Structures are given as structure tokens and as C-alpha cells.
Amino acid sequence: MTRLLLRYRRMLVLPTALLLAFVLMTLQARSGSAIADFAKLILLTSISPFLRLTTKSFDITATLWNEYVDLRRVSRDNQLLKEEVRQLRTEVGELHETALEHSRLSQLFQMSSRVGTEAIVAKVIGKDATNWFRTILIDRGADQGIARHMAVVTAEGLVGRVVDVMARTARVQLITDPESAVGVLIQRSRVVGVAAGSLGGTTQIKYLPLMADVAVGDRVITSGMGGIFPKGIPVGRVVRSGRPTSGALFQSTEAQPHANFSRLEEVLVLKWPPSRDLSWADREPLP
Incomplete structure (x- = not known):
């Protein structure tokens, strides 16, 4: 019995003290004796540390719980804010991309109005993986009115011409292809020649007379000869x-194309010339 009391003495002290306090307060209320007051003082002095400890424990527990709840709320709010920021960044990126696309399309339509012919906007969906055949694939074909030998341009300048047409796609030969040929003229001096592609990514201006007035920086434009590209x-x-x-008969002249072929995204296909019978156009046009 003694061992049992010693083992659970801490659990019995507070209930016993509270019981004695209740008994003493009852006696004081009935008799009001000095002995009861003295006993009450001793009892309250002995249980005060336990009461303070209990109160402190409850306060700490309540504080920790509130902080835990607050932390959970802050963590949840932080996660929601992160998700909102991610969505806003995605939307901003999409809007920025849309704005860039609208800007490029606007420039393409301005080019169409300058050329003065009907045109079709097409997206580039494929590029030649090698340097041997410099071509691109566009997402417009015969179903949209695309035909062989139609000129293809960007807002910066000439890209090439359509060489193969499928129902919904078409292949475009770039002016940097060594097999291509474009009738051109030097805008300043009006000297006429033929621009052909090269493996270096530039164009060679062929058939310029030795005494022709050509200088570095001169602008090269299409001559309109050959029946494929508008002037x-x-x-x-x-x-x-x-x-x-x-003993060469012609100058050796090289030009850098205006169009940036490494960054082609949208192009403009010009519905020109009106005639579709251009089998002769597969040959190199003469100036």
C-alpha cells in the first residue's frame, strides 16, 4: 500500500489539496475560527506552485496550439499565393507571345499591301535538317490556294518560292539554296543580275558586268523579270x-539576305504570278 501511495503521490497531491481546501472553506464559513484561517493559509501556500504550474502549462499549450494553427494557415496561404503567381506568370508569357505574333503579322500585312497583290499568311512548321537542301515546310497548301512558284516573303524581305504543294502543306525553297535563282537589280545603279544561294548562307549576285557600278552597302531588290517574283x-x-x-566576264559580288532564316515563324505567300503554267520557271531566270 505504501509503495502504491509513493508511486502515485504526485497525482494525489493536487486532488487532496483541493479537497482539503474545500473542507476548510466550508468550516470557515460555518465557524470562522482562527485555526481554520491558519490551516487555509498553509494549504494555499503549499498548493500555489502547483496552481501556477498548471496555469502556465495551459498558457503554453494554448500559445503553441495557436502558433501551430497560424503556421498552417500561413503555409496554406503561401502555397495559394505561389500557385497564383505561377498562373499569372504563365498568362503574362502567353500575352507577351500573342503580342509578338500580332506584331509580326501586322508587319506581314504591311508587306502585302506594299507589294499590291493577294497574299496568304502561313506558319513555318518544319525546317530542313541539313544544309544541302535549304527548304522550309509551311502549314498551307493546295486547299488554301497555294500553287508552285508562288513567292514567299517576310516583313524583312524575300524568303524564296514554293516548289512542292500538298493538300494542306507546301515546301518552300529558300533563296540561300544553291539551286535557287532570283532575278535582281542593284537599287542604286539599276544594274540587273541573278541572285543564287551559296553554302555559306549568303547569296551570290551573278552576271554583273565587270564595269557595273556596284558598291558594298548597295541594296538588292527583285527585278520582276522571270515571271516568279514581283518587282x-x-x-x-x-x-x-x-x-x-x-579573264572573267562578270564581277564577283556577294549579298547578305535581309530575311533571318534561322528565326522564321510566319511567312507571306504571294498569289503572284496569275499564270499557273510556269514549267519553264524551274530553269534559272535570265536577267
């Missing part, structure tokens, strides 16, 4: 021009 479309600028020392 006046920007092609590029002369970056090198010289006269061979051997």
Missing part, C-alpha cells in the same frame, strides 16, 4: 564586291 521586294545588301584578276 521591288527587298532581297539583301551587298557585303562584298570585286573584279576578278583573271
Whole structure:
């Protein structure tokens, strides 16, 4: 019995003290004796540390619980804010991309109005993986009125011409393809030549007479000859021009295209020329 009391003495002290306090207060209320007052003082003095400890424990527990609840709420709110920020960033990115696309399309339509012919906007959906055949694939084809030999441009300048047409897609040969040929003229001096692609990504201006007035920086535009490309479309600028020392008949001239072929996203297909019978156009046009 003694061992049992010693084992659970801490659990019995507070209930016993509270019981004695109740008994003493009852006696004081009935008799009001000095002995009862003295006993009450001793009892309250002995249980005060336990009461303070209990009160402190409840306060700490309540504080920790409130802080835990607040932390859970803050964590939840933080997660919601992160998700909202992510969604807003996505929307801003989409709006920015839409604005860029609208800007590019606006420039394309301005080019169409300058050329003065009906045009079809097409997106580039594929590019040649090698440098041997410089072509791109667009998402418009015969079903949308695309035909072979139609000129393809961007807001910066000439891109190439349609060489193969399927129902909903078409393949475009770039002017940087060594097999391509475009009738051009030097805008300043009005000298006529033929622009052909090169493996270096530039265009060679062929058939320029040795004494032709050509200088670095001159603007090169389409001549309109050959029946494929309308006249006046920007092609590029002369970056090198010289006269061979051997018995050559023509100048050696090189031009850098205006169009950025590594960043093509949308192009404009010009419904020109009106005639579809252009089998002869597969040959190199003469100036």
C-alpha cells in the first residue's frame, strides 16, 4: 500500500489539496475560527506552485496550439499565393507571345499591301535538317490556294518560292539554296543580275558586268523579270564586291539576305504570278 501511495503521490497531491481546501472553506464559513484561517493559509501556500504550474502549462499549450494553427494557415496561404503567381506568370508569357505574333503579322500585312497583290499568311512548321537542301515546310497548301512558284516573303524581305504543294502543306525553297535563282537589280545603279544561294548562307549576285557600278552597302531588290517574283521586294545588301584578276566576264559580288532564316515563324505567300503554267520557271531566270 505504501509503495502504491509513493508511486502515485504526485497525482494525489493536487486532488487532496483541493479537497482539503474545500473542507476548510466550508468550516470557515460555518465557524470562522482562527485555526481554520491558519490551516487555509498553509494549504494555499503549499498548493500555489502547483496552481501556477498548471496555469502556465495551459498558457503554453494554448500559445503553441495557436502558433501551430497560424503556421498552417500561413503555409496554406503561401502555397495559394505561389500557385497564383505561377498562373499569372504563365498568362503574362502567353500575352507577351500573342503580342509578338500580332506584331509580326501586322508587319506581314504591311508587306502585302506594299507589294499590291493577294497574299496568304502561313506558319513555318518544319525546317530542313541539313544544309544541302535549304527548304522550309509551311502549314498551307493546295486547299488554301497555294500553287508552285508562288513567292514567299517576310516583313524583312524575300524568303524564296514554293516548289512542292500538298493538300494542306507546301515546301518552300529558300533563296540561300544553291539551286535557287532570283532575278535582281542593284537599287542604286539599276544594274540587273541573278541572285543564287551559296553554302555559306549568303547569296551570290551573278552576271554583273565587270564595269557595273556596284558598291558594298548597295541594296538588292527583285527585278520582276522571270515571271516568279514581283518587282521591288527587298532581297539583301551587298557585303562584298570585286573584279576578278583573271579573264572573267562578270564581277564577283556577294549579298547578305535581309530575311533571318534561322528565326522564321510566319511567312507571306504571294498569289503572284496569275499564270499557273510556269514549267519553264524551274530553269534559272535570265536577267
